[in-house]
Amino acid sequence: MFLINCPYCGERDQQEFKAGGEAHIERPKQPTELSDDEWAEYLFMRKNIKGVQFERWNHAHGCRKWFNMVRDTSNDEIKAIYKMGEKPPSQ
Template sequence: MLLIPCPWCGPRDEAEFRYGGQAHVPYPQDPGALTDEEWAYYLFFRDNPKGPFAERWNHAAGCRRWFNLTRDTATNEIRPGTAAGDGGTR
């Protein structure tokens, strides 16, 4: 099990959280102008690195807030994050 550090509630068991995918994926500026292929790329294509990866998490069983953190996908080492929208992970 992972021990995920919520910026507001402190470290909690991963069962309290919901994974929100890759962090820092910008929403299209003009969504109406996108082709079906461009929409598919925006919705479904994400990075899948081996190593540090910026992720979004929601503390569903706690404060219910969204935040970003960096998790190493090879070792599951987690670096504390920031509130979603606060300029990214640290």
């Protein structure tokens, strides 16, 4: 059970949060211009890394804010947490 440092509320138990999958996948600005393959790339393809992964999390049972997390999926170490729109920390 992680202890997650919500950038708006501070440290809270994992059960207050919802994981939202891989981060930094921007919704295409002009979806209609994309081929089926390009759209599928955005829609379906995710990296699912074993190791350091950039993820979206939501403080669903708290402030309801979304934020980003850098997590090592092999040992669940949370390496960084930063707000939406902020640049990811360099590795």
